Amino acid sequence: MILITDGGSTKCDWILLNQQGEVILKTRTQGLNPAVVPEEELYSRIHSNIDLEPIFDKVKVLDFYGAGCGTVTPVSMLKGVLQRIFSNAKISVNEDTVAAVYAATNEPGIICILGTGSNSCYFDGNEIHNSIESLGYSLMDEASGNYFGKRLLRDYFYKKMPTELASEFEKKFNLDPDEIKLNLYKRPNPNMYLASFAEFIFTSEEVNGYFYKLISEGMLKFIEYRVLCYKEAQHVPIHFIGSIAHFSEDIIRDCMKPYHLELGNIIRRPIDGLIAYYKANKV
Numbered sequence: 001m002i003l004i005t006d007g008g009s010t011k012c013d014w015i016l017l018n019q020q021g022e023v024i025l026k027t028r029t030q031g032l033n034p035a036v037v038p039e040e041e042l043y044s045r046i047h048s049n050i051d052l053e054p055i056f057d058k059v060k061v062l063d064f065y066g067a068g069c070g071t072v073t074p075v076s077m078l079k080g081v082l083q084r085i086f087s088n089a090k091i092s093v094n095e096d097t098v099a100a101v102y103a104a105t106n107e108p109g110i111i112c113i114l115g116t117g118s119n120s121c122y123f124d125g126n127e128i129h130n131s132i133e134s135l136g137y138s139l140m141d142e143a144s145g146n147y148f149g150k151r152l153l154r155d156y157f158y159k160k161m162p163t164e165l166a167s168e169f170e171k172k173f174n175l176d177p178d179e180i181k182l183n184l185y186k187r188p189n190p191n192m193y194l195a196s197f198a199e200f201i202f203t204s205e206e207v208n209g210y211f212y213k214l215i216s217e218g219m220l221k222f223i224e225y226r227v228l229c230y231k232e233a234q235h236v237p238i239h240f241i242g243s244i245a246h247f248s249e250d251i252i253r254d255c256m257k258p259y260h261l262e263l264g265n266i267i268r269r270p271i272d273g274l275i276a277y278y279k280a281n282k283v
Contacts, residue, residue: 003059003089004278006099006271007066009033009116009192010145012045013271014052016059021279027051031116034078035068035136036189042081062089065099065274067117070134097121101128103273104239104265110230112222114244116195118144120226122236131229137191143215143222145195145244151214152197153180162210169200202247215248219255228259237264 001024002017009031016025029052030045031037037045046052062082069075075093082091100111101123112120118141122129137146155161156169157177169175183193201211227233238261245252246268253263267273 001055001059002061002063002278002282003055003086004274005032005062005064005066006096006274007032007064008096009036009067009189010195012066014049015271015275016055017275017278021282023275025051025055031189031192032066032078033068033117033191034066034074034081035071036191038188039077039081041188042078043084046081046085056085057088059086059089062086062091064091064093065096066093067096067115067119068136069093070095070119070130095119095121095130097130098128099274100239100241100270102277103267103270104241105237107237108232109237109239109264110227110233111239111241112226112245114143114222114240114242114248116145116191117141118147118222118226120222120230122230122232124232129230132226137194140225141191142225143218143244145198146191147218148201148214148244149194149197151218152200153194155214165208165210172200173197198244202244207251212251215251216255219248219252223255223259223261227261233259233261237262239264240266241270243268 004015006013012029012032014027015023018024027049029049032042032045034042064082069078079091079093096113097111097119100113101121104111105123108123108125110120110122117137119134134140141147156166156175161169184190201214204211227238240252245266249266256263
């Protein structure tokens with residue numbers, strides 16, 4: 001049996017395939033970003049899942065694709081946790097961009113992830129290339145959930161948010177400054193906390209002028225920093241993965257026009273494409 005995992009900071013999808021490539025189990029845990037989640041918390045989030053528990057010693061191959069898996073230290077920690085739980089499995093841990101490529105295309109292109117965090121890579125048809133190291137939610141992650149959540153909070157407290165929207169924002173979230181600072185500086189997963197505010201934009205019935213400007217500014221920054229950094233950008237499609245991209249397709253298209261970029265696939269949930277890739281290539 002092959003267990004494949006598509007993990008972000010907020011949630012993590014687990015899919016178990018049999019030797020024929022058929023899905024025999026689907027389940028979900030909380031996010032497993034090893035760059036922000038402590039080791040024992042990673043263990044707890046996996047080990048407490050009642051769907052996974054019966055197969056802990058039965059899985060032979062575990063391929064994990066996730067946010068925060070781009071540097072040696074967090075990858076080593078997560079791999080150790082997975083090996084403790086799935087003791088008989090051959091385990092690999094890869095960046096979420098690898099899964100995004102598998103889900104989006106088998107041709108050359110630039111693949112962008114817009115989730116709780118953001119990332120991008122260039123796929124030449126055979127290998128994946130990363131132009132820029134990601135330093136995470138506090139310094140980078142343009143156009144991500146935590147980027148937009150941060151912008152909303154800043155605009156609200158700087159009184160830049162339109163009055164009517166500010167009133168709605170107050171009703172939806174606890175905006176007590178002490179509570180916000182507690183979540184940002186004392187509690188775990190501040191990136192997830194910031195990203196939770198972004199739903200205020202993306203669950204709105206319409207994209208008003210304020211939201212349009214906010215999203216456009218984030219997308220333009222992302223294009224500048226994470227798309228145009230690849231010299232191939234003018235010659236290949238630009239694919240996007242994640243709910244933020246799904247809900248922002250028209251704005252992304254508008255932001256790409258001045259740069260004469262070609263919009264490729266926009267995929268809200270990459271897990272289905274990942275399953276198709278495994279059926280075609282791994283089983």
